[in-house]
Amino acid sequence: MESNAAYYFGNAAIDQVRDSGWFVGQFVPEAWGLRHQTDLEVKWGVHPDGEKRYRPWANGHATTISVLVRGSLRVTFYIGETTQIVTLEKGGDYIIFAPDTVHSWEAIGDTIVLSIRFPSVDVWQASRVGDHRGAD
Numbered sequence: 001m002e003s004n005a006a007y008y009f010g011n012a013a014i015d016q017v018r019d020s021g022w023f024v025g026q027f028v029p030e031a032w033g034l035r036h037q038t039d040l041e042v043k044w045g046v047h048p049d050g051e052k053r054y055r056p057w058a059n060g061h062a063t064t065i066s067v068l069v070r071g072s073l074r075v076t077f078y079i080g081e082t083t084q085i086v087t088l089e090k091g092g093d094y095i096i097f098a099p100d101t102v103h104s105w106e107a108i109g110d111t112i113v114l115s116i117r118f119p120s121v122d123v124w125q126a127s128r129v130g131d132h133r134g135a136d
Contacts, residue, residue: 008034012044021045025120040118047071047107058102061121067094071111078102088113 015023015035025041041062049071056078066073068088075095077084079102086095087108097103 005033010035012042013046016044021115025117026122027120038120040116041120043113043115043117045111045113045115047073047111047113049107049109049111051111052106053104056102056104058100059117060100062117062119063096063098064101064115064117065094065096066113066115067092069112069114072108073105073111073113074108075103075105078104 010023012021012023017023017025017027021043022041023044024035024037026036026038027041028035028037030036045066056076066075066088068091070091073088075086075088077086077097088095
């Protein structure tokens with residue numbers, strides 16, 4: 001889209017990296033300018049009805065904020081021996097969860113979620129240096 005040293009104008013769905021929804025963060029090549037950030041990552045998550053993360057997972061390095069734009073998202077948190085379910089139902093509903101918070105999710109209806117993660121850490125690199133949680 002449009003770029004100069006002071007700003008970048010784009011579209012989150014088009015600018016995503018590796019078909020992941022993530023469009024700002026350390027994984028964006030530095031040559032692409034302001035979208036390359038190490039302080040945070042931003043994702044435009046488009047999830048069709050019924051899509052889910054089957055395997056519970058935790059990012060061991062970053063805090064996550066997810067804001068519902070459209071649809072509904074059911075998030076299951078695995079806290080010790082218990083599970084807790086939170087459902088984002090209205091546009092603007094959000095959740096914040098800490099690093100190491102194991103979770104899974106399911107889209108109820110066609111759903112869009114804007115997620116911000118900070119700091120931006122290469123979880124694949126982190127997993128190669130001793131953190132064996134991995135990412136999906």
